[in-house]
Amino acid sequence: MPHRRTFPCGHRGLGQYCHLCRDIELKRKQSEEKKLARKERADQIGSHVKKLSSHILDKAATALSQLNENNVKDLTVKTVAQEYTSVALNRNYRLVLDSRGESKGVMNHRRYDKLLRKARRKKEKAA
Numbered sequence: 001m002p003h004r005r006t007f008p009c010g011h012r013g014l015g016q017y018c019h020l021c022r023d024i025e026l027k028r029k030q031s032e033e034k035k036l037a038r039k040e041r042a043d044q045i046g047s048h049v050k051k052l053s054s055h056i057l058d059k060a061a062t063a064l065s066q067l068n069e070n071n072v073k074d075l076t077v078k079t080v081a082q083e084y085t086s087v088a089l090n091r092n093y094r095l096v097l098d099s100r101g102e103s104k105g106v107m108n109h110r111r112y113d114k115l116l117r118k119a120r121r122k123k124e125k126a127a
């Protein structure tokens with residue numbers, strides 16, 4: 001009969017260390033790595049993305065790299081207000097880039113409309 005022992009953590013089990021605690025630690029590390037990866041993507045895409053689902057964030061990151069590689073054939077890309085590039089991500093969100101190709105962030109309809117209104121006003125002033 002293998003001998004079950006009590007580890008310093010209080011769990012009981014076989015072997016040199018507590019497998020239960022190791023699994024918990026592994027899971028914690030994995031979720032930390034995921035969080036970090038998500039933050040990196042969010043930083044790349046720009047502000048206002050904290051509340052977005054990972055799915056939309058993934059789509060935006062993919063769209064951004066596709067644009068950088070000039071590989072836009074599966075993207076719905078539109079030029080708006082003569083200076084912005086808008087990429088549809090789904091029915092509610094789009095990724096917007098400025099004329100230099102810098103991300104302005106992922107936008108819902110409200111934020112996008114605001115951006116367009118501002119751009120229009122700027123043009124009216126300049127005219």
Ligand SMILES: [Zn+2]
Nearest residue numbers: 009011018021
């Ligand atoms: Zn343990």
